Amino acid sequence: MPLRVNADRLNQSLADLARIGAIDGGGVCRLAFTDEDKAGRDFVEARMRALGLEVRIDAIGNLVGIRPGREEGPIVMTGSHLDTVGRGGRYDGALGVMAGLEVLATLQEAGITTRRPLAVAAFVNEEGNRFTPDVMGSLFFRGDLDLDAVRATVGIDGTTLGDNLDRTGMAGPDDFRDLPLRAFVELHIEQGPVLEEDGVTIGVVDGVQGILWHEFRVQGASNHAGVTPMDRRQDAGFVAAAIAAQVRHLARSIRGQRATVGTLEVEPGYINIIPDRARLTADLRNPDAVRLREMAVRLLGFAQEVAAAEGVALEHRELAHIPPVRFDEEVVAAIEQAAKACGYTHRRMTSGAGHDAQILATRCPTAMLFVPSVGGVSHDVTEYTRPEDVAAGANVLLHTIRTLAA
Numbered sequence: 378m379p380l381r382v383n384a385d386r387l388n389q390s391l392a393d394l395a396r397i398g399a400i401d402g403g404g405v406c407r408l409a410f411t412d413e414d415k416a417g418r419d420f421v422e423a424r425m426r427a428l429g430l431e432v433r434i435d436a437i438g439n440l441v442g443i444r445p446g447r448e449e450g451p452i453v454m455t456g457s458h459l460d461t462v463g464r465g466g467r468y469d470g471a472l473g474v475m476a477g478l479e480v481l482a483t484l485q486e487a488g489i490t491t492r493r494p495l496a497v498a499a500f501v502n503e504e505g506n507r508f509t510p511d512v513m514g515s516l517f518f519r520g521d522l523d524l525d526a527v528r529a530t531v532g533i534d535g536t537t538l539g540d541n542l543d544r545t546g547m548a549g550p551d552d553f554r555d556l557p558l559r560a561f562v563e564l565h566i567e568q569g570p571v572l573e574e575d576g577v578t579i580g581v582v583d584g585v586q587g588i589l590w591h592e593f594r595v596q597g598a599s600n601h602a603g604v605t606p607m608d609r610r611q612d613a614g615f616v617a618a619a620i621a622a623q624v625r626h627l628a629r630s631i632r633g634q635r636a637t638v639g640t641l642e643v644e645p646g647y648i649n650i651i652p653d654r655a656r657l658t659a660d661l662r663n664p665d666a667v668r669l670r671e672m673a674v675r676l677l678g679f680a681q682e683v684a685a686a687e688g689v690a691l692e693h694r695e696l697a698h699i700p701p702v703r704f705d706e707e708v709v710a711a712i713e714q715a716a717k718a719c720g721y722t723h724r725r726m727t728s729g730a731g732h733d734a735q736i737l738a739t740r741c742p743t744a745m746l747f748v749p750s751v752g753g754v755s756h757d758v759t760e761y762t763r764p765e766d767v768a769a770g771a772n773v774l775l776h777t778i779r780t781l782a783a
């Protein structure tokens with residue numbers, strides 16, 4: 378019988394972590410760089426130290442626990458993120474980190490030391506809900522972001538990221554930009570319906586679609602809702618609503634396109650005042666980089682037209698742009714082999730959600746594996762993955778890591 382993780386211990390650790398930032402309905406809110414986020418990382422750091430790992434933390438709070446191998450050299454790393462969306466579930470991100478720790482605990486109990494060193498990472502601010510861009514921690518880990526610029530980022534609550542880093546004490550002295558990596562493997566919930574509908578336990582993920590995040594700010598003129606003639610309005614609310622409707626219309630006309638208006642705010646927000654200000658965001662996704670760009674260009678063109686016609690000012694910002702990636706075939710095959718060796722049903726698939734692995738993929742050979750999300754639900758308090766599927770994912774992760782670290 379191939380080595381197995383301790384399923385009860387892993388599912389218990391997920392339940393314990395989910396108590397940190399717990400919200401009504403069984404979900405979690407640990408927005409990046411909040412006290413809850415810090416508490417979640419402290420929980421994981423304590424687990425790392427209890428496992429005897431060498432704990433390192435970088436200048437924006439990425440946390441990595443390292444387990445020496447029989448030899449020095451490039452590390453086989455796993456992990457994910459601990460921050461969550463504003464009304465999230467208990468598996469998104471947490472599963473990858475806790476399963477990584479469970480894998481190392483299982484190896485330790487079995488008295489197994491792999492040839493290569495192993496590591497578990499907890500990247501900060503993968504979700505980008507409070508401070509954009511998303512996957513900020515792994516972008517910084519990869520060396521893409523400047524620390525001063527990151528610290529100056531202003532969040533949706535008006536505070537700076539640097540102030541929150543200092544207040545929570547999440548920053549550390551280490552620098553991961555030259556950390557030698559042999560491979561990165563991320564276990565994550567699918568967050569969609571494919572595995573459940575196919576009745577398959579393991580998703581062998583060979584790529585991730587591209588992401589563009591855009592923000593539109595509209596400045597018009599407030600006035601009386603009843604007296605102002607329709608042809609003499611500068612209605613910011615109307616323009617924002619027209620752009621939001623166009624997001625859905627364009628998504629229908631471009632193959633493979635998914636698009637979401639997650640935030641839509643108008644001011645001053647009273648029933649009989651024509652809004653003078655509005656803000657909306659568009660989350661655009663497509664596996665094809667050209668079509669993704671086409672969606673962004675057509676949406677901006679429409680926004681500029683409808684703003685000009687209404688006589689309002691329009692500001693546009695790109696908040697995030699993560700290109701689509703194809704994962705490393707050798708790592709994908711190692712996951713597939715491990716799923717076979719463990720006797721789990723499996724299938725290849727592309728990820729609809731963005732992940733830290735999307736960033737690590739240009740740093741070292743990288744791939745992901747998924748386990749089913751019940752009802753295909755995620756980014757919601759009802760997010761749920763069955764305990765036996767949690768264990769299946771961790772078992773496949775265990776054997777994938779052993780193969781890559783041999």
Ligand code: HGY
Pocket residue numbers: 503504511729730731732
């Ligand atoms: O938005 C995403 O795709 C991921 O959950 N951060």
Ligand code: MN
Pocket residue numbers: 462469504730756
């Ligand atoms: Mn997420």
Ligand code: MN
Pocket residue numbers: 458469470503565731732
């Ligand atoms: Mn995630």
